Amino acid sequence: MKTRSAKKSLILQEAAKLFREKGFGGTSMRDLAEKVGIEAASMYNHIRSKDEILEEICFGVGRKYDEQLSEIERQEISYPSKLELLIAFHVQMIIEDGAAVSVLNNDWKFLSAEKMTEFKTMRKEYEKHFAALLKQGMEQGFFKPMNVSIALFTILSALRWVELWYKPSRGVSKEDLAKDISALLMNGIKA
Amino acid sequence: MKTRSAKKSLILQEAAKLFREKGFGGTSMRDLAEKVGIEAASMYNHIRSKDEILEEICFGVGRKYDEQLSEIERQEISYPSKLELLIAFHVQMIIEDGAAVSVLNNDWKFLSAEKMTEFKTMRKEYEKHFAALLKQGMEQGFFKPMNVSIALFTILSALRWVELWYKPSRGVSKEDLAKDISALLMNGIKA
DNA sequence: TGAACTAACTAACGTTTGTTAGTATTTGTA
DNA sequence: TACAAATACTAACAAACGTTAGTTAGTTCA
Numbered sequence: 001m002k003t004r005s006a007k008k009s010l011i012l013q014e015a016a017k018l019f020r021e022k023g024f025g026g027t028s029m030r031d032l033a034e035k036v037g038i039e040a041a042s043m044y045n046h047i048r049s050k051d052e053i054l055e056e057i058c059f060g061v062g063r064k065y066d067e068q069l070s071e072i073e074r075q076e077i078s079y080p081s082k083l084e085l086l087i088a089f090h091v092q093m094i095i096e097d098g099a100a101v102s103v104l105n106n107d108w109k110f111l112s113a114e115k116m117t118e119f120k121t122m123r124k125e126y127e128k129h130f131a132a133l134l135k136q137g138m139e140q141g142f143f144k145p146m147n148v149s150i151a152l153f154t155i156l157s158a159l160r161w162v163e164l165w166y167k168p169s170r171g172v173s174k175e176d177l178a179k180d181i182s183a184l185l186m187n188g189i190k191a
Numbered sequence: 192m193k194t195r196s197a198k199k200s201l202i203l204q205e206a207a208k209l210f211r212e213k214g215f216g217g218t219s220m221r222d223l224a225e226k227v228g229i230e231a232a233s234m235y236n237h238i239r240s241k242d243e244i245l246e247e248i249c250f251g252v253g254r255k256y257d258e259q260l261s262e263i264e265r266q267e268i269s270y271p272s273k274l275e276l277l278i279a280f281h282v283q284m285i286i287e288d289g290a291a292v293s294v295l296n297n298d299w300k301f302l303s304a305e306k307m308t309e310f311k312t313m314r315k316e317y318e319k320h321f322a323a324l325l326k327q328g329m330e331q332g333f334f335k336p337m338n339v340s341i342a343l344f345t346i347l348s349a350l351r352w353v354e355l356w357y358k359p360s361r362g363v364s365k366e367d368l369a370k371d372i373s374a375l376l377m378n379g380i381k382a
Numbered sequence: 383t384g385a386a387c388t389a390a391c392t393a394a395c396g397t398t399t400g401t402t403a404g405t406a407t408t409t410g411t412a
Numbered sequence: 413t414a415c416a417a418a419t420a421c422t423a424a425c426a427a428a429c430g431t432t433a434g435t436t437a438g439t440t441c442a
Binding site for chain 4: 383384385386387388389390391392393394395396397398399400401402403404405406407408409410411412
């Protein structure tokens with residue numbers, strides 16, 4: 001049970017890296033096996049199928065987002081503070097587990113029909129809670145009154161670029177990064 | 192020459208739609224041929240290879256972005272106006288040719304090694320010009336002084352979501368959409 | 383010691399892949 | 413109407429795909 005799940009974790013971790021690089025369809029089980037250090041067939045002692053790998057990555061990281069959002073909702077702080085915490089969390093996730101986040105964002109469309117439905121439901125739920133946070137912030141006068149959907153997706157999308165761009169080598173700490181993105185989204189670019 | 196390039200255009204157009212749905216690797220030449228209405232082998236009377244399809248889409252739409260950015264740079268208007276025009280153009284491209292934009296954004300990594308280098312150069316050049324626009328706007332006091340890279344990528348990424356989200360059915364005109372996104376990026380969300 | 387379990391291996395399976403060869407059919411032009 | 417070019421077809425290719433079968437070596441524990 002200990003060694004087994006360690007090897008499975010390794011498979012999932014290497015899979016996430018390869019999926020990010022070459023996409024789900026572009027990654028073969030033989031590619032993956034080579035990274036893991038065993039033969040392709042041997043992986044089937046640890047996983048049921050290639051699809052299962054994708055599912056575990058997508059729903060594993062998805063659950064983390066859900067849990068953190070719930071945690072933030074629970075806290076008794078202002079809405080701008082909640083939004084800042086959420087932005088910081090998104091940045092942190094990308095920096096600490098960027099490959100898995102990339103799979104969540106880009107490869108969910110290769111999930112089987114049923115799992116894809118489940119995934120979309122999960123994502124829609126997340127967006128609904130995020131939107132509620134923005135809406136309540138507007139109603140209480142902390143945020144400008146505006147189209148909530150547009151605000152939501154503009155913010156979510158702005159956060160996604162970190163995954164495409166961030167490299168530890170660039171010498172920007174994740175705290176600074178989160179702070180600068182927060183500042184732009186909160187206060188805009190116009191002087 | 193006339194009929195031929197019309198069929199080739201159809202192939203490129205259907206390919207873009209399929210690549211957006213299922214990715215480059217997930218789309219087979221037989222899938223594509225069915226959409227075009229001919230046999231897979233027959234497509235080779237019009238195109239050289241699957242790779243060529245990807246290249247034509249990526250560089251075709253890339254060139255449009257370059258040309259429009261040059262056009263905006265040439266105009267004698269304020270930097271906030273330039274940025275607004277550029278934002279509106281990005282929104283318009285996605286609405287009018289979303290499939291091709293999606294391929295540009297997501298499938299460029301399946302370009303051959305040499306074409307990928309060329310593509311990255313093109314993209315870097317675009318980003319350089321976009322960044323210069325922001326930087327000059329800051330220096331002249333129109334924009335807040337801030338990290339130019341972070342501003343650039345936050346804006347570019349915020350624009351990308353339109354492709355993931357926009358459906359003509361939602362009843363938001365492209366003008367309103369562009370205006371609302373501009374407003375958030377320019378002035379922020381905080382009241 | 384020996385039975386049960388784990389996790390690796392090789393070999394092979396049936397499909398699907400992009401692409402080519404060779405041939406027929408349609409289309410435009412003289 | 414006839415010739416040529418363009419464009420479609422069928423058949424097949426070698427390679428790569430995910431996965432299964434069958435086997436072997438090593439570990440755990442009664």
